[in-house]
Amino acid sequence: MGSEGPAAAAVTIHVTGFKKFHGVSENPTETIVSNLKEYTNKNGLPKGVILGSCSILETAGQGALTPLYQTLQSALNGKESESSSSGKTIWVHFGVNSGASRFAIEHQAVNEATFRCPDEMGWKPQKLPIIPVDGGISRVRETTLPVEEITKALAKKGYEVMTSDDAGRFVCNYVYYHSLRFAEQNGTKSLFVHVPLFLTIDEETQMKFASSLLEVLASLCQ
Numbered sequence: 001m002g003s004e005g006p007a008a009a010a011v012t013i014h015v016t017g018f019k020k021f022h023g024v025s026e027n028p029t030e031t032i033v034s035n036l037k038e039y040t041n042k043n044g045l046p047k048g049v050i051l052g053s054c055s056i057l058e059t060a061g062q063g064a065l066t067p068l069y070q071t072l073q074s075a076l077n078g079k080e081s082e083s084s085s086s087g088k089t090i091w092v093h094f095g096v097n098s099g100a101s102r103f104a105i106e107h108q109a110v111n112e113a114t115f116r117c118p119d120e121m122g123w124k125p126q127k128l129p130i131i132p133v134d135g136g137i138s139r140v141r142e143t144t145l146p147v148e149e150i151t152k153a154l155a156k157k158g159y160e161v162m163t164s165d166d167a168g169r170f171v172c173n174y175v176y177y178h179s180l181r182f183a184e185q186n187g188t189k190s191l192f193v194h195v196p197l198f199l200t201i202d203e204e205t206q207m208k209f210a211s212s213l214l215e216v217l218a219s220l221c222q
Contacts, residue, residue: 009087009088009222010048010049010050010087010218011048011049011050011087011088011089011090011217011218011221011222012050012052012075012087012088012089012090013049013050013051013052013089013090013091013092013214013217013218014052014053014054014055014071014075014089014090014091014092015033015036015051015052015053015054015055015091015092015093015094015210016033016054016055016056016057016068016071016091016092016093016094016175017029017030017031017032017033017034017054017055017056017057017093017094017095018030018056018057018058018059018064018094018095018096018171018172019056019057019058019059019120020059020120021059021119021120021171022117022118022119022120023098023117024096024098024197026198027059027096028096028195028196028197028198028203028206029094029095029096029195030056031198031203032094032195032203032206032207032210033054033055033056033094034054034056035207036051036054036207036210036211037051037054039207039210039211040211040214043211045214046211046212046214046215046218047215047218048218048219048222049214049215049217049218050087051214052075052078052089053071053074053075055067055068055071057175058120058121059119059120059171060119060120060121060123060171061113061115061119061121061123061125061130061171061174062121062123063119063120063121064171064174064175065178068175068178068179069178069182072091072179072182072186075089075091075188076089076186076188088188088189088221089188089189090145090188090189090190090191090217090221091179091183091188091189091190091191092190092191092192092193092213092214092217093172093175093176093179093190093191093192093193094192094193094194094195094210095167095171095172095175095192095193095194095195096194096195096196096197097168097194097195097196098196098197100194100195100196100200101160101196101200102159102160102161102162102196102201103154103159103160103161103162103193103194103195103196103201103209104161104162104163104164104193104194105147105150105151105154105161105162105163105164105191105193106143106147106164106165106166106167106172106176106191106192106193106194107142107143107147107163107164107165108140108141108142108143108165108167108180109140109141109167109173109176109177109180109192110137110138110139110140110167110169110173110177111129111130111131111134111135111136111137111138111139111140111141111177112127112128112129112130112137112138112169112173113125113127113128113129113130113169113173113174114126114127114128114169115169115170115171116169116170119170119171130173130174130177130178131177131178131181134181141177141180141181141184142180143180143183143189143190143191143192144183144184144189145189145190145191145217145220145221146220147163147191148163149220150191150213150216150217150220151163153216153219153220154209154212154213154216157212159205159209159212160201161209164194167192167194172192172194175192176190176192179192189221191217193213195209
């Protein structure tokens with residue numbers, strides 16, 4: 001194979017999940033993200049991946065923001081202090097869709113908070129802009145990652161996966177919108193992935209999926 005200059009820099013991937021919320025007493029994303037480092041230590045980290053922070057957020061709009069921005073900023077600070085800062089940084093946010101039968105790679109987030117039920121801090125906004133200075137509730141932010149290619153690569157590996165243009169209007173969309181805005185401002189990338197309950201797709205398969213996703217992201221972003 002022809003050389004493309006120096007070896008490609010590794011892609012650093014930071015991951016978040018959510019705690020329980022109304023109607024979902026055990027959030028699979030808390031398990032996936034909490035166990036991901038141990039899983040990749042045991043089964044091997046995909047080539048070209050540095051697994052960064054693995055954080056669990058409150059399923060609450062305002063409650064998720066402080067830890068979200070702390071982890072986003074600390075990852076940037078860490079990148080600046082490393083000599084190998086040429087590598088890309090990607091944020092992957094996992095959230096659960098309890099009615100889903102497959103994984104969904106989310107293409108975009110909308111600047112609208114319309115919570116179908118109160119979040120874990122009791123907040124239930126209706127038709128509020130998530131970031132008012134961004135404009136109205138119809139403003140959309142899209143990921144710069146190749147969602148279609150990511151989906152095809154994961155489907156080829158045997159996973160039930162689809163692309164989605166609707167991350168809802170609850171906390172998942174709320175966090176994704178903030179993350180996409182931060183990514184645009186700081187030269188990083190962000191992706192949101194909805195997963196089903198473990199009753200629908202078992203834990204072992206979902207752990208494999210998370211690891212495969214890291215691998216696909218690294219291969220597409222070198």
